[in-house]
Amino acid sequence: MLLSVESVEKSYRKGGLFSKEREHVLKNISFECKLGECLGIIGESGSGKSTLGRLLLGIEKPDRGSILFEGKKVEDRKVRTGNLSAVFQDYTSSINPFYTVEEAILEPLQMKRKAREEALSEIDHLLYQVGLDPSYRKKYPHELSGGEVQRVCIARAVSTEPKCILFDEAISSLDGSVQMQVLELLKNLRKRYDMGYIFITHDIQAAAYICDRIMVLRNGEIEEIVEVEQLKDVQSTYTKKLLQMIIA
Amino acid sequence: MKRLQNVWKDKVAVLSLSIITVTTVAGIFAPFVAPNDPEEVHMELRFASASWEYLLGNDHLGRCVLSRLIYGIRPSMLWVFVALLLSVSIGSIVGFLAGYFRGKTDAFLMRVCDVILSFPGYVMTLAIIGILGVGFESLIIAFVLMKWAWFARIIRSSVMQYAESDYVKFAKAIGASNMAIMIRHIVPVALPDIAVISSSSFGSMILQISGFSFLGLGIQAPEAEWGMMLNEARDVMFSRPEFMLAPGLTIVIVVSAINYLSDALQVALDPKLMTSKHKQQGLEAASAVKLEGKGVA
Numbered sequence: 132m133l134l135s136v137e138s139v140e141k142s143y144r145k146g147g148l149f150s151k152e153r154e155h156v157l158k159n160i161s162f163e164c165k166l167g168e169c170l171g172i173i174g175e176s177g178s179g180k181s182t183l184g185r186l187l188l189g190i191e192k193p194d195r196g197s198i199l200f201e202g203k204k205v206e207d208r209k210v211r212t213g214n215l216s217a218v219f220q221d222y223t224s225s226i227n228p229f230y231t232v233e234e235a236i237l238e239p240l241q242m243k244r245k246a247r248e249e250a251l252s253e254i255d256h257l258l259y260q261v262g263l264d265p266s267y268r269k270k271y272p273h274e275l276s277g278g279e280v281q282r283v284c285i286a287r288a289v290s291t292e293p294k295c296i297l298f299d300e301a302i303s304s305l306d307g308s309v310q311m312q313v314l315e316l317l318k319n320l321r322k323r324y325d326m327g328y329i330f331i332t333h334d335i336q337a338a339a340y341i342c343d344r345i346m347v348l349r350n351g352e353i354e355e356i357v358e359v360e361q362l363k364d365v366q367s368t369y370t371k372k373l374l375q376m377i378i379a
Numbered sequence: 380m381k382r383l384q385n386v387w388k389d390k391v392a393v394l395s396l397s398i399i400t401v402t403t404v405a406g407i408f409a410p411f412v413a414p415n416d417p418e419e420v421h422m423e424l425r426f427a428s429a430s431w432e433y434l435l436g437n438d439h440l441g442r443c444v445l446s447r448l449i450y451g452i453r454p455s456m457l458w459v460f461v462a463l464l465l466s467v468s469i470g471s472i473v474g475f476l477a478g479y480f481r482g483k484t485d486a487f488l489m490r491v492c493d494v495i496l497s498f499p500g501y502v503m504t505l506a507i508i509g510i511l512g513v514g515f516e517s518l519i520i521a522f523v524l525m526k527w528a529w530f531a532r533i534i535r536s537s538v539m540q541y542a543e544s545d546y547v548k549f550a551k552a553i554g555a556s557n558m559a560i561m562i563r564h565i566v567p568v569a570l571p572d573i574a575v576i577s578s579s580s581f582g583s584m585i586l587q588i589s590g591f592s593f594l595g596l597g598i599q600a601p602e603a604e605w606g607m608m609l610n611e612a613r614d615v616m617f618s619r620p621e622f623m624l625a626p627g628l629t630i631v632i633v634v635s636a637i638n639y640l641s642d643a644l645q646v647a648l649d650p651k652l653m654t655s656k657h658k659q660q661g662l663e664a665a666s667a668v669k670l671e672g673k674g675v676a
Contacts, residue, residue: 188552189551190548216549216552224546227564229568229648235546242553
């Protein structure tokens with residue numbers, strides 16, 4: 132089991148420092164994710180998708196429960212190094228504005244204690260895989276388009292060949308045709324590197340296209356987990372409604 | 380380093396940098412540079428106009444104005460710079476800790492800042508000088524103690540904004556340590572902000588130090604200091620206005636040189652503001668645009 136989440140709860144303090152009132156964002160979340168599996172997490176805005184994403188990445192700690200990555204706590208950053216990676220939604224801030232594309236991709240590679248020369252030679256290949264040519268190496272993020280930045284982010288995430296990559300609304304801010312290209316790219320990369328994806332999105336179609344299993348989140352609780360093939364015969368009324376809205 | 384080379388292409392920046400360098404060197408080597416003794420009184424030369432021996436004339440006690448200006452660089456510019464550097468560094472450390480770690484660290488540090496900021500600045504400075512005794516050193520210490528909280532506040536809000544960004548989240552996700560994230564991602568991005576606020580407070584600090592010297596709490600009478608020279612010239616403001624010009628212009632020139640340099644550094648360090656290399660080669664238009672931008676700012 133690659134990732135196992137057990138009865139995780141998370142709440143945030145509402146109001147000021149001394150306020151007792153707390154908002155429950157995640158309630159009793161438990162699920163598992165197998166090695167090489169692509170799990171989609173869908174839900175409306177405010178359903179706790181992104182919070183769950185941050186917990187899975189170990190950026191924040193859950194209030195209760197545990198998140199284990201290959202049996203070890205994901206909060207420990209040594210567990211994550213080189214094994215876990217992420218692509219985020221906002222392409223305007225996902226690369227340090229002072230970094231060139233080359234420096235951005237170098238960051239995770241150097242974290243893995245790779246020699247600089249070796250890492251530098253890999254960058255061309257990585258850029259090629261996401262459909263960019265080596266002339267992009269010296270460019271700054273503000274000189275790239277949204278789709279190009281997301282491609283660089285994908286190259287950066289793939290660079291250490293992690294076991295799992297988390298996509299937090301990674302394609303939502305791109306327009307239709309570019310979304311399709313990126314999804315296609317992700318599918319190919321997954322085959323090549325044999326990685327697992329956790330795909331957080333509000334777009335069921337995109338999730339259905341790429342994922343093996345889909346988890347529906349509603350008000351911080353798991354509504355249902357279904358295999359993509361059985362998406363037609365879902366049980367809960369909420370999921371049915373969600374699906375109908377797309378078909379209509 | 381490659382980015383610093385861009386500063387050389389900006390003429391205003393080169394001019395500002397040379398003004399600052401020349402002033403600093405002149406201040407450090409004042410005894411060798413100054414043509415006369417700054418404290419030597421020649422009552423027969425009171426308010427004498429410029430001559431070959433006294434290039435900028437003599438003041439109300441017949442002392443050489445140029446020499447006094449040069450000796451005045453030390454307290455007015457170099458010590459102010461030291462005080463600024465100290466308070467900005469303390470403010471940066473506090474601001475970085477509060478803005479990056481948030482939560483309880485932030486709440487505690489900001490309440491400390493609130494306490495310091497809630498006292499009126501001049502009164503607290505006076506109180507600290509009262510405790511430590513009159514003198515320039517106490518004035519500098521009082522300044523550092525009072526100013527850092529203000530810097531901490533501003534730097535915190537700037538750091539907070541960058542600590543939220545996705546590239547910091549990514550660095551955390553791949554397991555970078557907090558120290559590495561701060562050094563690699565937050566310090567370089569926040570540095571332009573820090574440079575701008577510290578350079579803009581440099582001018583006001585020079586004037587404040589002069590103000591305290593006027594009250595007799597900073598630099599003591601015979602020693603030269605720009606603000607004090609300005610005050611001495613004030614007595615003869617209408618009969619001999621030219622005596623205000625020398626210290627007044629010096630302060631204006633030095634302060635604006637520092638502001639222009641920090642602006643140019645900001646442009647040179649930020650890839651977004653930096654005109655790309657091929658555009659910069661030879662084209663005067665680029666630098667003209669940059670100058671216009673500064674005028675607006």
